[in-house]
Amino acid sequence: MSKPVTFAICGCGDRGLDSYAPYQELHPQEMKITAGADIRPERLALLQKRYGVPPEMCFASDEELLAQPRLADVMLVSTLDRRHVANALAALDKGYHILLEKPISPDLDECRALQKKARETGRAVVVCHVLRYTRFYAALKDLLDRGAVGKVETIDAVEHVAYWHQAHSFVRGNWRRWEETSPMILQKSCHDMDILRWLAGEPCLRVQSFGSLDYFTADNAPAGAAPRCLDGCACKDGCPYDAEKIYITDPRTGIRGGGKDWPCGVVASEPDEEKLREALRTGPYGRCVFHCDNDVVDHQTVNLEFANHIHATFTMTAFTQSCHRTIKVTGALGEVEGDMADGLLRLRPFGQPEQAIDTREGAGTRSGHGGGDFGLMEHFCRLIARGGTEALTGLDASVESHVMALAAEASRLDGGRTIALADF
Ligand SMILES: NC(=O)c1ccc[n+]([C@@H]2O[C@H](COP(=O)([O-])OP(=O)(O)OC[C@H]3O[C@@H](n4cnc5c(N)ncnc54)[C@H](O)[C@@H]3O)[C@@H](O)[C@H]2O)c1
Incomplete structure (x- = not known):
C-alpha cells in the first residue's frame, strides 16, 4: 500500500479543519496532516487534539509556516480569499503541491500569475470547485x-x-x-x-x-430594531433573521437542534449555548441584519x-x-x-x-x-x-x-x- 499523502493546512478554519481534514479520519491510508497554521490559537489546539499534529508543527501565521522548509507533500490553502494567491505562490516556491480554496483571487492578474507559476514549477494546483x-x-x-x-x-x-x-x-x-x-x-x-x-x-x-x-440595508430596518438582537429588540418575534433564532433556537441551524458545526461552529469554537450567547452579545454575528456594514x-x-x-x-x-x-x-x-x-x-x-x-x-x-x-x-x-x-x-x-x-x-x-x- 502506498504511503498517505501528507498535508500542511494553511488556515485551520471551517473549510480547512472542519470540511477537508475529517477525510483523514475515514481514510488514514490516503491522507495525513503533518503541519498547520492559524492566527487563532484555539484552532491550532483543535488541530493538535483531533489530528495529533505536534505543537512544534503548528504555526501562528501563514508567514511562519511558509518560512519553514517544506513540511508536507501538499499545502491546503484555506485562508480567506485575499491571501490565497500569495500563500499559494510562496508554497509552490517551497515545492508543495497546492489544494486551493476558491476563489483563487478577485484580481485576474493574480490568477494569471498563479497559472504561470504552476506551469513553471510543474506542481499540481487544484482549486476546490467541489x-x-x-x-x-x-x-x-x-x-x-x-x-x-x-x-x-x-x-x-x-x-x-x-x-x-x-x-x-x-x-x-x-x-x-x-x-x-x-x-x-x-x-x-x-x-x-x-x-x-x-x-x-x-x-x-x-x-x-x-x-x-x-x-x-438601514433603510429597511423596521421601527424599533435594536443594533443587536439580544439587546431588547422590539422586532425580534417576527424577524426570521434574529440571531437568537438562527444560532440557538431554530431546530435546523441552532445549537438546540444539535448543530455544533457550521454555522454555530463559526460563531464560537466547540460551541454550547452559553458560548454562543456571549458571542452574540459582543461579536459580529449578534448584529441586526439591517445595521451591519455589509x-x-x-x-x-x-x-x-x-x-x-x-x-x-x-x-x-x-x-x-x-x-x-x-x-x-x-x-x-x-x-x-x-x-x-x-x-x-x-x-x-x-x-x-x-x-x-x-x-x-x-x-x-x-x-x-x-x-x-x-x-x-x-x-x-x-x-x-x-x-x-x-x-x-x-x-x-x-x-x-x-x-x-x-x-x-x-x-x-x-x-x-x-x-x-x-x-x-
Ligand atoms: N469550496 C467551497 O465551497 C467554499 C465554501 C466556503 C468558503 N470557501 C472559501 O474557503 C476559504 C476559507 O473559508 P472558511 O469558511 O474556512 O473561513 P474561516 O474564517 O473559518 O477560516 C479561515 C481561517 O484562516 C485563518 N487565518 C486568517 N488569517 C490568517 C493568517 N495570516 N495566517 C494563518 N491563518 C489565518 C483564520 O483564523 C481562520 O481560522 C475562503 O476563501 C472561502 O471563500 C470555499
Missing part, C-alpha cells in the same frame, strides 16, 4: 455527454443561498464586504460558473448581469452565451428557505431537471415516460456540498499519490470560471452591459 465531485453533477454531465436530451440548448441554474446563510456569511460574517474578500458572484458562485462551463462543454463568449443589495448583493442574475450556442441563466438569491441548488437543462430531444437537495434528476425524453435518477443511491458516507468535499479529497489524494498533476478541475478551467464571474460583476456594476469575454 461541485464537480458530487454524484449529482457528475450524473448530469454523464447524461448530457451521452446525448440523453439531444443537443443541449438552454441551462437554467438557481443557487438558493437561504435567508439564514445570507445573514450569517454575507451580512454579518466574513464575506459581507467585497473589498475585504470578493464580490459575491465570485465568492459564492465561481463554482456555479465552473459547472455551467463544464456542462456546456465550450467556452463562454458573452455575459450580462443584474443584481443589487436590496434588502439588508455591501455585497443579496440577489443577482446572470445571462451567459456559450460558443456552441447554448444559452444559460444563473440566479443567486438570499431569499430562500433552504440552502441548495436546482438546475434544468433543455435539449432538442428532451429535458432534465434536478434538485441537489433531494439528489434526484428527472429525465424526460420527449414523448417517453419520465425517468427519475437517484444520485444518492449507494452514496455511503456523505460530506458537505452533497458529498463534493470528500469527493474532491478522494480525487486529489489519489492524483498526488500517483504523481499526477491534472485534476478534474484543472487550474486553467478554474480561471475561466473566475473570468466569467468577474465579467458578470463588471456587467452588473455597469447597468447590465453585455460583456464579450474576449475583450475582458
Whole structure:
C-alpha cells in the first residue's frame, strides 16, 4: 500500500479543519496532516487534539509556516480569499503541491500569475470547485455527454443561498464586504460558473448581469430594531433573521437542534449555548441584519452565451428557505431537471415516460456540498499519490470560471452591459 499523502493546512478554519481534514479520519491510508497554521490559537489546539499534529508543527501565521522548509507533500490553502494567491505562490516556491480554496483571487492578474507559476514549477494546483465531485453533477454531465436530451440548448441554474446563510456569511460574517474578500458572484458562485462551463462543454463568449443589495440595508430596518438582537429588540418575534433564532433556537441551524458545526461552529469554537450567547452579545454575528456594514448583493442574475450556442441563466438569491441548488437543462430531444437537495434528476425524453435518477443511491458516507468535499479529497489524494498533476478541475478551467464571474460583476456594476469575454 502506498504511503498517505501528507498535508500542511494553511488556515485551520471551517473549510480547512472542519470540511477537508475529517477525510483523514475515514481514510488514514490516503491522507495525513503533518503541519498547520492559524492566527487563532484555539484552532491550532483543535488541530493538535483531533489530528495529533505536534505543537512544534503548528504555526501562528501563514508567514511562519511558509518560512519553514517544506513540511508536507501538499499545502491546503484555506485562508480567506485575499491571501490565497500569495500563500499559494510562496508554497509552490517551497515545492508543495497546492489544494486551493476558491476563489483563487478577485484580481485576474493574480490568477494569471498563479497559472504561470504552476506551469513553471510543474506542481499540481487544484482549486476546490467541489461541485464537480458530487454524484449529482457528475450524473448530469454523464447524461448530457451521452446525448440523453439531444443537443443541449438552454441551462437554467438557481443557487438558493437561504435567508439564514445570507445573514450569517454575507451580512454579518466574513464575506459581507467585497473589498475585504470578493464580490459575491465570485465568492459564492465561481463554482456555479465552473459547472455551467463544464456542462456546456465550450467556452463562454458573452455575459450580462443584474443584481443589487436590496434588502439588508438601514433603510429597511423596521421601527424599533435594536443594533443587536439580544439587546431588547422590539422586532425580534417576527424577524426570521434574529440571531437568537438562527444560532440557538431554530431546530435546523441552532445549537438546540444539535448543530455544533457550521454555522454555530463559526460563531464560537466547540460551541454550547452559553458560548454562543456571549458571542452574540459582543461579536459580529449578534448584529441586526439591517445595521451591519455589509455591501455585497443579496440577489443577482446572470445571462451567459456559450460558443456552441447554448444559452444559460444563473440566479443567486438570499431569499430562500433552504440552502441548495436546482438546475434544468433543455435539449432538442428532451429535458432534465434536478434538485441537489433531494439528489434526484428527472429525465424526460420527449414523448417517453419520465425517468427519475437517484444520485444518492449507494452514496455511503456523505460530506458537505452533497458529498463534493470528500469527493474532491478522494480525487486529489489519489492524483498526488500517483504523481499526477491534472485534476478534474484543472487550474486553467478554474480561471475561466473566475473570468466569467468577474465579467458578470463588471456587467452588473455597469447597468447590465453585455460583456464579450474576449475583450475582458
Ligand atoms: N469550496 C467551497 O465551497 C467554499 C465554501 C466556503 C468558503 N470557501 C472559501 O474557503 C476559504 C476559507 O473559508 P472558511 O469558511 O474556512 O473561513 P474561516 O474564517 O473559518 O477560516 C479561515 C481561517 O484562516 C485563518 N487565518 C486568517 N488569517 C490568517 C493568517 N495570516 N495566517 C494563518 N491563518 C489565518 C483564520 O483564523 C481562520 O481560522 C475562503 O476563501 C472561502 O471563500 C470555499
